[in-house]
Amino acid sequence: MKALVYGGPGQKSWTDVPDPTLHSPTDAIVRVDTTTICGTDLHILKGDVPAVAVGRILGHEGVGTITEVGSAVSNLKVGDRVIISCIKSCGHCGNCSNGLYSHCLGDEGASGIGWVFGHLIDGTQAEFVRVPYADNSLHKLPEDVSDDQGVMLSDILPTGFEIGVQYGRVKPGDVVAVIGAGPVGLAAIATAGLYGAANIIAIDLDENRLERARDFGATDTVVSGAADWKEQVLALTDGAGVDVAIEAVGIPATFTMATEIVRPGGNIANVGVHGQPVDLHLENLWIQNINISMGLVNANTTKMLLKLVASKKLQAEKLATHHFTFDQFLEAYDTFSRAAETKALKVVITR
Numbered sequence: 001m002k003a004l005v006y007g008g009p010g011q012k013s014w015t016d017v018p019d020p021t022l023h024s025p026t027d028a029i030v031r032v033d034t035t036t037i038c039g040t041d042l043h044i045l046k047g048d049v050p051a052v053a054v055g056r057i058l059g060h061e062g063v064g065t066i067t068e069v070g071s072a073v074s075n076l077k078v079g080d081r082v083i084i085s086c087i088k089s090c091g092h093c094g095n096c097s098n099g100l101y102s103h104c105l106g107d108e109g110a111s112g113i114g115w116v117f118g119h120l121i122d123g124t125q126a127e128f129v130r131v132p133y134a135d136n137s138l139h140k141l142p143e144d145v146s147d148d149q150g151v152m153l154s155d156i157l158p159t160g161f162e163i164g165v166q167y168g169r170v171k172p173g174d175v176v177a178v179i180g181a182g183p184v185g186l187a188a189i190a191t192a193g194l195y196g197a198a199n200i201i202a203i204d205l206d207e208n209r210l211e212r213a214r215d216f217g218a219t220d221t222v223v224s225g226a227a228d229w230k231e232q233v234l235a236l237t238d239g240a241g242v243d244v245a246i247e248a249v250g251i252p253a254t255f256t257m258a259t260e261i262v263r264p265g266g267n268i269a270n271v272g273v274h275g276q277p278v279d280l281h282l283e284n285l286w287i288q289n290i291n292i293s294m295g296l297v298n299a300n301t302t303k304m305l306l307k308l309v310a311s312k313k314l315q316a317e318k319l320a321t322h323h324f325t326f327d328q329f330l331e332a333y334d335t336f337s338r339a340a341e342t343k344a345l346k347v348v349i350t351r
């Protein structure tokens with residue numbers, strides 16, 4: 001089969017590799033019908049994630065059709081159309097029992113981490129993928145949910161909702177600011193209303209992305225390049241700051257921004273993947289009673305979010321801005337890596 005293979009920092013190829021096979025009775029093999037590229041894949045290609053070995057097939061998002069199941073897979077069968085969760089979970093280890101799928105202790109990858117695809121085992125940017133713990137790591141797709149919609153449920157929507165909105169403890173009436181209106185920031189914006197946010201302020205350097213943020217439910221937008229960006233945000237609150245500041249970029253400057261606009265007693269939910277340390281001014285923040293959260297998605301809300309996508313309460317398909325076929329994989333990477341110019345949110349790649 002063909003797959004997108006990591007060749008070391010700065011190197012990738014769409015090339016021939018052996019087809020995956022079942023390793024364990026709980027595995028399934030899925031023919032990938034649709035996949036996409038994540039900012040995390042670009043981090044890997046920069047060499048920021050040394051755990052990714054040369055030769056690894058990248059990708060942790062996808063929708064596909066089951067072609068083979070192990071003898072212990074009980075809820076799924078050949079021919080089922082499924083969402084591949086970016087997090088594998090055995091469903092019964094100590095962490096899975098507590099809903100902490102992100103730290104599933106099942107031995108696949110042997111590291112106590114749920115994110116294995118395109119990281120510790122071969123991923124979804126391929127014609128076929130082996131999925132461990134298939135019963136719990138795959139979600140059957142109803143017929144009326146498209147591939148474009150389904151693929152946003154692998155990672156983006158659960159990440160924005162769980163790590164942004166839930167960890168940020170959004171509650172009815174809150175003013176929520178989302179710093180960074182890329183795909184995950186937009187997913188947080190799209191789901192903040194589920195917990196009753198009264199106002200959602202999107203903050204970004206890119207005016208095009210702010211325009212898109214309004215499509216997903218932002219009530220206000222602030223251009224972060226403006227000298228008075230902070231005053232603009234505070235003016236959209238009672239003057240004391242936002243109840244929840246969601247950081248969805250992953251650089252020190254945007255984390256600091258979150259600390260500057262949150263009100264006393266408020267929450268900072270860090271969603272961005274950081275590649276370097278941030279300044280954390282505990283000497284100022286402690287007296288403000290600020291809660292700071294962060295994490296890797298558990299994807300334990302995927303089934304719930306799927307229902308909202310199916311009932312058209314969440315417009316997942318609007319995140320798909322560009323479409324490619326598998327033989328255009330390198331072009332898809334190029335478009336996604338130049339998102340500011342190409343206005344790409346998610347690039348969708350289909351077989």
Ligand SMILES: [Zn+2]
Nearest residue numbers: 038039040155
């Ligand atoms: Zn991702």
Ligand SMILES: [Zn+2]
Nearest residue numbers: 090093096104
């Ligand atoms: Zn587990």
